[in-house]
Structure formats: structure tokens, C-alpha cells
Amino acid sequence: MALRCVGLLLSKELSASFSGLRQTRALSSSSRLFSSDFLKNSPNNALDKSILGRYRHLETPSDRLQATYLWIDGTGENIRVKDRVLNKIPKEVSDLPKWQYDGSSTYQSQGENSDTTLVPRAIYRDPFKPGKNDIIVMCDTYLADGRPTPSNKRNALQSAIDKVGHEEPWFGIEQEYTLLDVDGRPFGWPANGYPAAQGPYYCGVGADRVYARDLVEAHTLACLYAGIDFSGTNAEVMPAQWEYQVGPSLGIKASDDLWVSRYILQRIAEEFGIVVTFDPKPVEGPWNGAGAHTNFSTKATRAEGGIKAIEEAIEKLSKHHERHIKAYDPKEGKDNERRLVGRLETSSIDKFSWGVANRSVSVRVPQGVANAGKGYFEDRRPSSNCDPYAVCDALIRTCLLDE
Numbered sequence: 001m002a003l004r005c006v007g008l009l010l011s012k013e014l015s016a017s018f019s020g021l022r023q024t025r026a027l028s029s030s031s032r033l034f035s036s037d038f039l040k041n042s043p044n045n046a047l048d049k050s051i052l053g054r055y056r057h058l059e060t061p062s063d064r065l066q067a068t069y070l071w072i073d074g075t076g077e078n079i080r081v082k083d084r085v086l087n088k089i090p091k092e093v094s095d096l097p098k099w100q101y102d103g104s105s106t107y108q109s110q111g112e113n114s115d116t117t118l119v120p121r122a123i124y125r126d127p128f129k130p131g132k133n134d135i136i137v138m139c140d141t142y143l144a145d146g147r148p149t150p151s152n153k154r155n156a157l158q159s160a161i162d163k164v165g166h167e168e169p170w171f172g173i174e175q176e177y178t179l180l181d182v183d184g185r186p187f188g189w190p191a192n193g194y195p196a197a198q199g200p201y202y203c204g205v206g207a208d209r210v211y212a213r214d215l216v217e218a219h220t221l222a223c224l225y226a227g228i229d230f231s232g233t234n235a236e237v238m239p240a241q242w243e244y245q246v247g248p249s250l251g252i253k254a255s256d257d258l259w260v261s262r263y264i265l266q267r268i269a270e271e272f273g274i275v276v277t278f279d280p281k282p283v284e285g286p287w288n289g290a291g292a293h294t295n296f297s298t299k300a301t302r303a304e305g306g307i308k309a310i311e312e313a314i315e316k317l318s319k320h321h322e323r324h325i326k327a328y329d330p331k332e333g334k335d336n337e338r339r340l341v342g343r344l345e346t347s348s349i350d351k352f353s354w355g356v357a358n359r360s361v362s363v364r365v366p367q368g369v370a371n372a373g374k375g376y377f378e379d380r381r382p383s384s385n386c387d388p389y390a391v392c393d394a395l396i397r398t399c400l401l402d403e
């Protein structure tokens, strides 16, 4: 039995405490017994959150604003940010300056040639800073010689979208994630065992079924404020696992929105002292993994009789399964290997499959779409830690560009 959490060091004591212990059956007693231990090792949870408030009310120059530049580091899944003060309110993203950073500290360049460049691509309102003009700036990244960094998948997606703009590709992405305490245990799980088996938690209600709804609802409000096409949330099948959705949005916006919404989620979780993991299989065994089901449509699939275009797209996808698996997690399929096991509402990683209303397939056509004869389809393969730029790029290249 192993507990896998990306980026977290799991103590030997903890993994030992997980192995061989029987499942805790009583939902309510499990949370009562161990509640005093939750977050006891979380430095952020120990801080007094009211102190910053004293400074947020200070008057600052009206012609200045704060901009948080956000980018994806060399892992292809982790977010980095740095802040700067600007003295001109941008009207559009091209008004914003490029900015250099030390790429050797983000796995993006060598030390001897480490200047890496952030190019602003999209602007969001900042829900964390106090000024009404403060912004988050979604950036992509370039090496000193001007080429995109290897983890810059946005550049390729933009060029694909430029070729198919007339087909109006829409994407809607369902982001699943898991909350952990700083020791790597799923948040709210008992210290010496497991919660009762899956069943009562999906879309659940009640203190013994869902944990940290406050965090989830704060995230929704902050994303709406920021300008993200945020479209909903639900508690997931495994306790401490949640989902939210962005889109459907035209072109690249769903991907930009997903990255910025992940940043906002992690920032809010910081305040609670809780860790967010996007690992696609945070707990081995009979516990659902986490995905980023991607819903895709075009002008042709949404038009009358669009089911024909959907079937054609699925036929093309069936011939490029490997390409898509490689694009659907940051380790070219290695992360998804743990998740796409053909059980727990997943398909097998080795074989392409599709079906109407079936959740154990690679691509699902919703029943409502089959009935209406038009609409969209859902690619269920992308993992929760996927880069949406790479996912959308693969879908466009296979289904629309015939590459």
C-alpha cells in the first residue's frame, strides 16, 4: 500500500501507519476521533490571517498597480509566479512588458544561459490583491534565443487555433483535484486507517461526507471575480476529492482559464493551510483517481446533424490513441498509467474505446447528444495534472487538422 502525492515527502511513519490497517467503517467516528490532529503541522494554518488586513487598507499611489505574472515551470505541471508594480494601467495584454526570470531555478534553462522570458498572454482580475486595477497575467515562456521553452505548450496550441479559427472549437474542462494535509494524507481522512468505502461522497452533503467546502466555495467566488468562465463544482467519489469545471469557451480561453483557476485554488488552499494535489492517483487501491475530462465541440458538431462530425472525429481519434496518451499527462503517459486501469470509471490506457453514456471508455458521447444528433463529446483520458494546452492542441491536430 502506498500513498502517492506529487511534490510531497511522505514520512516513513505515515506510510507505515497506512499499511495493513483496517478500514474505518463508521463515517462519523472516523472524523471525530482524529479531528484534533488536522493541520497541526501546517505553518500557514498557524498564522494569524487578520494581520495582513491592517496593511491592505493603506493608501497606495493611484497610478500604480500590482501584476502577478504566472507561468508553468519546467515540470509542465507546476505554477510559478512573481509580482511587479506597474505605473500604467494596461488596456490590453500587449501593453504589458515582457519580463525575465531565472530559468535555471525553474528547470527551464542552464545556469550559464539562464535568462528566460515571460511573454504576457492574458489578463485576469486579481482576487487576492486589494487594488481594483491589480491583475494576474498568464504568460508563456521563451529561451534566450527566442524559442519557446520545452514546457511552453501554449505556443503550439495558439498556432493550431490560428489555422482552425473558422471552425470555432470550444473546450470545457472538468478539473478534479484532491486536498491533502501538509503531511500528505488526504484531508479529513483518519490518521490510522481509511474512511468508509466510496459511495456516499460524490455530490455528498454533511460533515462526515465532505471536507473543506469553504475552500471550494471561496474558489468559485474568486474565479468568477477574476473573469474565468467558471461553470460549477461538485464533491467527488473519493473523500477529499473535488471537481470544478471551466468553459465551454472558445479557443485558447479554457486552457488559460484552467491554469489561472489552478493558481487561485492553490493560493486559497495556502490560506487554509491545506495542500492541493493534481496527482491523478493520489491513493492506490479502490479509490477513484483524478482526471481532467475535456469536452470538445466545433461549429460542425454543434450544427443540425452534427453527430456525423462527432463520429468522424472519434474515428480519427481511434487512430492516434498513443499520441493522445502522450499529450494527456506531463510525463507522457506515465502518470496516467496509474489511473487508466479499466476500473473505477476509467478506460484502459492501452486501448482506444468509445461509447454513448459509458464512463469506462476513452471517449464518451453523452446520451443527450446522441438523442439530439448534435453537440459535443467528452475525452475522458486527460489526467488531472495535464497541461490543457497540450490536450486541446492534440484534439485540434487530430480532429481538425488531420495531422
Ligand SMILES: [Mg+2]
Pocket: 174, 176, 236, 243
Ligand atoms: Mg468528475
